[in-house]
Amino acid sequence: MSILMAQVVSPPTILVSVDTQTHKASSKPLKRTQKSNTSISTKRKVPRSPLDRTQKLNLEVSPHRAVSAVRLMRIELGGAFADLLNEKGKGSGGNEMAYVERSLGFRTKELDDRDLRLVTDVVGGTIRWRRYLDHLICSLCHDEKTFRSMEPLLLQILRIGFYEIVKLDMPPYAVVDENVTLAKVALRPGAGNLVNGILRKLVRVKEDNSLPLPKLEGDDRAQARALATLYSHPVWMVRRWTKYLGQEEAIKLMVWNNSHPSFSLRANNGKGVTRADLAMQLNLLKVPHELSLHLDDFIRVKTGLQNVIQAGLLKEGLCAVQDESAVQLIQTLYNSISMSCQMTSGLVVSVVDPQPGESIVDCCAAPGGKTLYMASRLSGQGMVYAIDINEGRLRILRETAKSHQVDSVITTIHADLRHFSDNNVMKYDKVLLDAPCSGLGVLSKRADLRWNRRLEDLEQLKNLQDDLLDAASLLVKPGGVLIYSTCSIDPEENEERVDTFLLRHPEFSIDPADRFVPSDFITKRGFYSSDPVKHSLDGAFAARLIWAL
Numbered sequence: 116m117s118i119l120m121a122q123v124v125s126p127p128t129i130l131v132s133v134d135t136q137t138h139k140a141s142s143k144p145l146k147r148t149q150k151s152n153t154s155i156s157t158k159r160k161v162p163r164s165p166l167d168r169t170q171k172l173n174l175e176v177s178p179h180r181a182v183s184a185v186r187l188m189r190i191e192l193g194g195a196f197a198d199l200l201n202e203k204g205k206g207s208g209g210n211e212m213a214y215v216e217r218s219l220g221f222r223t224k225e226l227d228d229r230d231l232r233l234v235t236d237v238v239g240g241t242i243r244w245r246r247y248l249d250h251l252i253c254s255l256c257h258d259e260k261t262f263r264s265m266e267p268l269l270l271q272i273l274r275i276g277f278y279e280i281v282k283l284d285m286p287p288y289a290v291v292d293e294n295v296t297l298a299k300v301a302l303r304p305g306a307g308n309l310v311n312g313i314l315r316k317l318v319r320v321k322e323d324n325s326l327p328l329p330k331l332e333g334d335d336r337a338q339a340r341a342l343a344t345l346y347s348h349p350v351w352m353v354r355r356w357t358k359y360l361g362q363e364e365a366i367k368l369m370v371w372n373n374s375h376p377s378f379s380l381r382a383n384n385g386k387g388v389t390r391a392d393l394a395m396q397l398n399l400l401k402v403p404h405e406l407s408l409h410l411d412d413f414i415r416v417k418t419g420l421q422n423v424i425q426a427g428l429l430k431e432g433l434c435a436v437q438d439e440s441a442v443q444l445i446q447t448l449y450n451s452i453s454m455s456c457q458m459t460s461g462l463v464v465s466v467v468d469p470q471p472g473e474s475i476v477d478c479c480a481a482p483g484g485k486t487l488y489m490a491s492r493l494s495g496q497g498m499v500y501a502i503d504i505n506e507g508r509l510r511i512l513r514e515t516a517k518s519h520q521v522d523s524v525i526t527t528i529h530a531d532l533r534h535f536s537d538n539n540v541m542k543y544d545k546v547l548l549d550a551p552c553s554g555l556g557v558l559s560k561r562a563d564l565r566w567n568r569r570l571e572d573l574e575q576l577k578n579l580q581d582d583l584l585d586a587a588s589l590l591v592k593p594g595g596v597l598i599y600s601t602c603s604i605d606p607e608e609n610e611e612r613v614d615t616f617l618l619r620h621p622e623f624s625i626d627p628a629d630r631f632v633p634s635d636f637i638t639k640r641g642f643y644s645s646d647p648v649k650h651s652l653d654g655a656f657a658a659r660l661i662w663a664l
């Protein structure tokens with residue numbers, strides 16, 4: 116029996132989760148006075164009696180909307196990260212309903228599988244389309260003041276209703292009724308009336324094909340603002356992409372960022388699992404999938420990831436959820452500026468080209484997507500030294516390495532790379548710097564990132580990337596290779612960082628990556644670059660820099 120055959124368990128019941136972590140203030144297109152009159156405290160309360168619980172049960176409220184509203188409140192007010200995966204099951208239906216009860220004061224029926232899928236769609240979509248939805252809501256409010264002073268929960272309920280009607284094309288009058296009920300029960304009857312009035316207006320203008328949306332006209336600034344609303348991105352991103360890519364490509368990129376993300380699974384060869392084994396398992400679990408065109412170990416999954424999670428395939432280390440472009444482990448939730456770079460990926464490891472017997476340093480390694488993949492390619496010979504400044508993330512790396520059975524070829528080092536390099540005398544065959552970056556290549560998977568990232572972050576990140584590149588270069592042995600990678604599509608974080616590095620370090624030169632990845636991914640200068648629009652993959656970049664003898 117295949118190693119995977121034994122892993123099938125009962126059908127899945129969970130998919131999504133949200134964690135509460137501190138984020139920077141979000142850049143809101145329309146500023147509103149945030150008058151929070153709804154508690155979303157996570158403090159534990161004394162358990163209620165069964166009678167009390169029954170009294171709080173309200174079966175009229177649709178469960179996916181109650182859960183979505185609370186989750187959106189946590190994300191916006193609590194700064195939570197809208198992760199789409201949580202294999203530990205924190206996002207299970209039961210927990211979600213307990214959270215609804217603590218936040219809104221009532222429970223409704225438990226989420227079934229369909230509700231869970233809807234929560235994923237509604238929460239991710241409502242976050243992505245926030246600017247667009249707020250524009251419509253504001254336009255259909257009695258006056259702008261009503262919108263600006265709207266209480267947070269009421270606004271979330273409206274956003275959900277607008278998203279369901281405009282973007283999910285759900286039956287409009289059912290959406291109106293359900294969201295009115297939610298507003299009445301969670302807030303008060305007057306709130307229900309307001310939701311009713313605004314949603315009915317929306318239904319009318321949608322039926323008349325006259326949604327009040329901005330026109331693409333005027334000067335560059337006006338056009339950027341219109342595009343930012345129409346495609347729901349911050350204006351600064353639109354201006355930047357229009358400058359680098361042109362308007363047409365910028366629009367395509369935004370369309371990609373707003374699309375439903377797909378995920379890839381990497382069969383863990385380190386544990387003897389082949390891609391064929393994994394595909395067979397996915398068939399048994401009825402998870403639709405397709406084989407990666409670019410990497411032998413990878414399979415793409417658009418829906419049904421919760422089945423994989425519930426079947427325990429990730430927990431057992433039989434496969435990992437990783438993106439093909441840069442192979443980063445998508446496993447759990449982290450904060451910090453580097454959070455956005457979680458999805459970097461597999462083809463970057465191909466650019467590193469790990470060979471058995473080599474000593475490889477992964478300078479910014481945690482949570483370990485690339486470390487694990489590189490380790491699995493060493494066939495038990497050689498060593499990956501995984502450095503990271505974040506001990507919590509390194510712990511995850513160690514645990515996953517154990518479950519993937521590649522821990523014998525991984526040594527973790529908790530250190531700031533800048534200090535480690537200064538004090539280290541050892542030199543290594545290959546040094547990978549997967550640098551902290553803006554994450555502008557992975558916006559389709561990180562629904563909330565566009566609202567948390569600011570233009571000013573880029574300057575800070577570029578300085579850090581330069582410092583880390585200098586530090587990483589000290590670890591390369593003569594004749595060795597330094598690989599610089601990001602999960603960004605921004606030339607200032609990619610080519611420009613390499614160019615300034617080469618000016619500071621003329622002993623290094625570009626080693627074209629065309630020997631390691633398909634030529635479709637190779638730029639004129641020999642760098643690896645995945646383009647979300649062109650390749651339907653996360654955006655990522657990698658440069659091989661060789662210390663010529």
Ligand SMILES: C[S@@+](CC[C@H](N)C(=O)[O-])C[C@H]1O[C@@H](n2cnc3c(N)ncnc32)[C@H](O)[C@@H]1O
Pocket residue numbers: 442443444453456457459478479480481482483484485486502503504505508530531532533549550551552
């Ligand atoms: C892009 S993420 C790395 C993702 C990882 N390579 C993977 O594939 O899973 C960047 C990492 O850099 C780490 N980092 C940031 N500054 C650092 C520093 N000065 N020294 C070492 N690690 C650092 C962060 O903790 C974060 O884990």
